[in-house]
Amino acid sequence: xxxxxxxxxxxxxxEIDGTAQAIAYPNFNNAFEFKSTDGTLHLIIAKDADGQWIxxxxxxxxxxxxxxELAEQVAAK
Numbered sequence: 001x002x003x004x005x006x007x008x009x010x011x012x013x014x015e016i017d018g019t020a021q022a023i024a025y026p027n028f029n030n031a032f033e034f035k036s037t038d039g040t041l042h043l044i045i046a047k048d049a050d051g052q053w054i055x056x057x058x059x060x061x062x063x064x065x066x067x068x069e070l071a072e073q074v075a076a077k
Contacts, residue, residue, distance in 0.1 A: 007034055007073045009041070009066045016041055020070060025056060032074050034058075034066075045070055 007020040018036040025031035028046035035042055043058035045067050053071040055062065 005073075005077050007070060009034065009036075009043075009069050010063075012063070020073065028056070031056065032070060034070050043067075043070065 004019045004021040007018055009016045009018070016036050017038075018034050018041065020032055020034045023031050023033045023044070025044065025046060031044060031046035033042070033044045041059050041062075043062065043066055044056045045053050046056055048054050053067050055064075055067050
């Protein structure tokens with residue numbers, strides 16, 4: 001697995017600081033997990049069979065824009 005890196009997601013009121021890292025997830029080769037520093041947000045995304053990033057699981061409610069935001073930060077690493 002890859003090393004953790006600092007990540008930020010844009011919330012409705014402010015940015016959400018946290019860490020992200022590649023993880024093993026059943027049936028997905030390219031999954032990443034985001035955990036907020038304050039423990040309020042958890043998000044796991046992965047590429048589907050068509051190469052599109054999708055949300056696998058995480059806290060509710062969530063913003064769909066977080067999928068793209070996290071995917072962009074993953075690509076930058």
